[in-house]
Amino acid sequence: MLVLTMAGELSGGAFLGGGLAFIALGLIYYLTALTTAEPHPRPTAVNAPRDLEGEASVTMLERLPIPVLLIGAGGRIERANPAARTFLGLGSERGLLSTVLRQPRVLEAVSAALRGDRGATVEYSTLAPLESHVRAFVEPIRLSAPGPMPFRAMLVLADDTNSKRAERMRADFLANASHELRTPLASLAGFIETLSGPARDDEEARDRFLGIMTVQTERMRRLINDLLSLSRVEMNEHMPPTGQVDLNALTADVAEALAPVATRRNITLKLLEADSETALVRGERDQLYEVIENLVQNAIKYSPDGSQVDISVSHGVSRDAAEHLGARIDPESGRLTLTAPALDPDARFGVVRVQDQGGGIERRYLPRLAERFFRVDGQKSGPTSGTGLGLAIVKHIVNRHRGGFTVESAPETGSVFTVFFPVATASNIATQPDLPRTEDSAVR
Template identity: 60%
Template sequence: MRQPSADERPLIRIRRRDTAAVAALGAIVILLFWMFGELGFVETLVAIATIAGLSTFYYLTVSTTLNPARGPDVDDSAPAPVDPQARAQHMLDSLPIPVLLIGAGGRIELANPAAREFLGLGSAAGHLSAVLRQPQVLEAVSTALRGQAVDPVEYSMMAPVESHVRAFVAPLRAEDDRVMPWRAMLVLSDETSIKRADRMRADFLANASHELRTPLASLAGFIETLRGHARDDSEARERFLGIMFDQTERMQRLINDLLSLSRVEMDEHVPPSSETDLAALVEDARDYLRPQLEEKAIRLTVRKPASAPAIGDRDQLMEVLLNLIENAIKYSPEGSAVQIEIAGPLMRDEAERPELVLGAQASRLTLAAPASEPRERYFAVRIRDEGKGIERRNLPRLSERFYRVDGQKSGPKEGTGLGLAIVKHIVNRHRGGFTVESALGEGSVFSVFLPVPAAVREQARESV
């Protein structure tokens, strides 16, 4: 092995010091996650052992990778020296969790790509208070900058979508900085899925037990009757069995809708990235619902462009269309018409304004709205029925779970009251909008508008 020269020895000491510092930083991160329950004991030991082994190997072999003064005896085939700082930066950039290094005055000195995406940071990081307006987190960072230990901080945001985050803050000593000897390392852990899963389990049990109580009581009563004095009454038996079948179907629909709502809420904070053609999706929905249309002799007319690309999950958007069109069919009289229109790309105010006008006496309400973005464009899907209409006082509650409008019962196949709640949560996940307009005696118009891909948005802006 080549012995280091006098010129190389200071550089070797610096790199070995940097290697030890990087290994210590990695071990601190792993220990923080173990202390707060994010990693198991075995995983923590394996991770620390791996970091220690790699660091030791590099510590012992660092001298063979240095060659500051290239001479005629230098082997050009030898690998280039590895900068520990570059290696540490590469490790940090590879982490899927947001990590930031905060310096004096709360200024962001370093942020990995996950943190930039999570906080929406640009090329210039700036101050933490400008991108994270959470007083508890800012206070914890200030405490860490004074060299004091800090407990984890939890915070929640309700807009534009609900999210729950746990912030881990730890002080880091900067030996080479006498003016500001302390830095703060901030690690953000998105716990939205965990929180929602816990709440949904509780909600599911509460809602299911409440809504299933009535049909289960009916089934128990009919079964007791059939086992008693109606045992030999064939006419009563057939009537009771028909009612029992309807109640069983209602429970099945209720459980399916509750499960669907739970799945939607689980991913509501993560917007979709795929594209879906709304024009083709409407045709598929019409084919699926054709038997219901024929059963009530309802005419379905569709006005749409050849294609209407939108950003969205195809299965969830199909669920939106099926819910809204089924409601239009369910609450329209026999022999009436249902109209579907796709318009766009439109600005937000144009997308919210219905084209299927019901008249001056109509009431209108926005049930879900996207975050204000002046450059965004939307495709709007509007569905109009010819039902009884909905009173103004009932509009704000339409998207509540299990809410049913008085006088809008739909017979033995009554809905579960979850359809519009599912629509609202899907639209929220897609960062779109959901509006309703209704007039008594004329019907209702439900509108959903969804963002378009970037290429379509730019093309629409250029054509203006």
């Protein structure tokens, strides 16, 4: 009856997390009864099935994909399954819950359960290092063995990040799409009305209006595609990829694909010699392709005809070196880190650096470059006008890959955009290198 009641309140991933929580509750009750009861005689044919059931229950608990913990007196962690150890970053030693989970409401619920009070469900959110939303189920467990502390607390943590982000994604998509689509839709409606009325028989006006309508339709198509791409990235931003990608080969693929676009404006794409034969990083190939493609496309778009765009790849550099790679393009240039990985002096990164010879960006605009729909003054209209979502997509993909994103720019000098990703190691990858893309999987 309890499960049916909860099913009416939860949906999607939240309901799955709640269901797994109840399964974990039953297993914890069963295991606690096994481990705290008085010693039994040597197994016989009569009690052998019970031992097999206990072993199966332990295995099931260990295989559960959600974190489950048993908390004892004083808030000390007595048992934690692998999912809990990964989720909370627990080492081999079991310490105090308060040292790994700094959520006062959850700790209060655990303390109440240890006193034998009723269980509770607590929701909490964190914003650093990444946004997450968690539902914590706390239940008291009474031990069968006598003692001064007859209760333990069962804690199950269900990750609701996906469902919360999906809700916000739908709201953001409607708000952003309605705002950005209003202008081209109004233009199309006006031209359709004109073509249906005063300009019905004016061939010159009809051809001119149809050309403008085509441009506005293409703008709406790009906007919708970018919004969908950004939404997909945000949905999985809290889940780092586990594949590996060669930045050298990937960057060469991007340069080759965009060479015809640069050639039409007599712009030279110069791929500088790499400092290593391969540059394996942890990542998802399609998303890393989209990052580099976005940066190179922007460099081409905002560079004058006949100029040059330099693209370089480095490998095995520290975070500090990645953020400050290369000489400053101008003594007065501004340099800003838009997003960065966690501090780790031993971490090494693969770096892609894209430098153009365009008009540059004023220092005051740099902090806003990765905001949704932000466009620098002078770039909000005209043939080079974009959707204002490209660099926001880059930032979220870099965040998902636990990498970094920096920009350096000076007016009339040009800009340098740098992205870097963790080097692939045996401990941070779980799959073979991504296979070469096919035409069907190519990014726009």
